Amino acid sequence: MGSSWRWQLSRAMRLTLRWCRPCRPQRGGGNKGQLSELWSYSGLLLKSLYHNSLSNSDTLLDCVFEPVYWIVDNVTRWFGVVFVCLVVLLTTSVVVVVYLYILPTIISTYPVHWVVWHLCCGHWLLVMVVFHYYRATTTSPGHPPKDKIHIPSVSICKKCITPKPPRTHHCSICNMCVLKMDHHCPWLNNCVGHFNHRYFFSFCLYMTLGCFYCSVSSKDLFLEAYGSVESYYQTPSPAFTFRETTAHKSVIYLWVLTSSVTLALGGLTLWHAILISRGETSVERHINRKEIRRLEEKGKVFRNPYHHGCVSNWKLLLGVEKRSHWVTRVLLPSSHLPHGDGIVWDCTFTRRDPMAI
Ligand SMILES: [Zn+2]
Numbered sequence: 001m002g003s004s005w006r007w008q009l010s011r012a013m014r015l016t017l018r019w020c021r022p023c024r025p026q027r028g029g030g031n032k033g034q035l036s037e038l039w040s041y042s043g044l045l046l047k048s049l050y051h052n053s054l055s056n057s058d059t060l061l062d063c064v065f066e067p068v069y070w071i072v073d074n075v076t077r078w079f080g081v082v083f084v085c086l087v088v089l090l091t092t093s094v095v096v097v098v099y100l101y102i103l104p105t106i107i108s109t110y111p112v113h114w115v116v117w118h119l120c121c122g123h124w125l126l127v128m129v130v131f132h133y134y135r136a137t138t139t140s141p142g143h144p145p146k147d148k149i150h151i152p153s154v155s156i157c158k159k160c161i162t163p164k165p166p167r168t169h170h171c172s173i174c175n176m177c178v179l180k181m182d183h184h185c186p187w188l189n190n191c192v193g194h195f196n197h198r199y200f201f202s203f204c205l206y207m208t209l210g211c212f213y214c215s216v217s218s219k220d221l222f223l224e225a226y227g228s229v230e231s232y233y234q235t236p237s238p239a240f241t242f243r244e245t246t247a248h249k250s251v252i253y254l255w256v257l258t259s260s261v262t263l264a265l266g267g268l269t270l271w272h273a274i275l276i277s278r279g280e281t282s283v284e285r286h287i288n289r290k291e292i293r294r295l296e297e298k299g300k301v302f303r304n305p306y307h308h309g310c311v312s313n314w315k316l317l318l319g320v321e322k323r324s325h326w327v328t329r330v331l332l333p334s335s336h337l338p339h340g341d342g343i344v345w346d347c348t349f350t351r352r353d354p355m356a357i
């Protein structure tokens with residue numbers, strides 16, 4: 001055995017030395033034959049760099065696009081900070097406009113019970129948005145333990161070289177495995193996973209409700225301001241003070257921004273609500289669709305092992321264990337931990353087919 005590898009090594013060195021020697025011109029087709037041999041040898045050398053029993057066209061494509069992935073991942077990571085600053089700035093600007101122009105109008109024109117309702121509702125939504133955004137960005141989504149080897153796992157992560165528990169996926173932007181990974185959110189500059197999924201969904205929900213509230217509350221003022229801005233271009237133009245023109249433009253900005261966010265974020269929230277009702281994450285949605293098609297071809301029906309029924313899925317996500325929790329844990333800010341550790345999962349049945357990962 002020992003002499004065998006030495007012989008292989010000396011043969012490889014001899015071959016290399018032969019190729020390194022300057023080529024002597026040969027008669028007939030010698031040069032052509034040597035060139036084609038050199039070509040096939042180079043091909044073999046190139047293949048030896050990346051080929052193994054698991055190599056396929058996907059692996060090759062992955063290698064070719066690796067620099068592109070690297071650039072996208074780094075740009076997303078960097079843009080994450082910009083996006084978080086943007087969310088904070090836009091939210092602050094909306095709150096400032098509401099305090100400066102909307103609330104004073106409500107207080108001066110509405111009856112007392114409506115004023116109290118607006119004050120309570122507006123501030124409750126603001127507290128919920130700020131709390132859930134802060135928690136969603138600062139809470140780690142959860143990662144598989146690196147020191148424990150004997151954990152229930154479905155595969156080994158090729159990048160982290162650690163066991164991957166069920167529902168865990170590798171995030172190329174965070175460059176680590178994430179428990180029950182949903183997606184990497186650039187608006188949070190964080191991955192959405194087991195420990196911050198509830199914060200992420202609650203933030204989306206309360207932000208949509210908050211924007212809807214601002215949009216509806218400022219509708220009359222917006223129509224008034226829009227009419228005033230149109231009259232700027234009449235001759236003679238009406239005499240508005242600087243404070244009045246600023247108020248008009250601020251109210252228009254507020255209404256356009258909050259209405260757009262209500263539509264865009266409302267759609268996203270609805271999509272995530274559908275996924276939660278089905279007991280799926282965004283990543284699992286893609287995997288399960290493939291599984292449905294694969295099993296359909298075999299005449300079988302796919303069943304999601306993490307679907308416990310619509311209401312139970314919501315209770316598991318929101319951490320509702322008794323009725324009062326709907327108020328204390330859903331309608332009020334709460335830092336309770338999610339059900340389970342994100343490593344061991346209760347399945348509704350035992351799968352016989354190997355799980356797609
Ligand atoms: Zn990983």
Ligand SMILES: [Zn+2]
Pocket residue numbers: 171172173174175183184185190191192
């Ligand atoms: Zn991530």
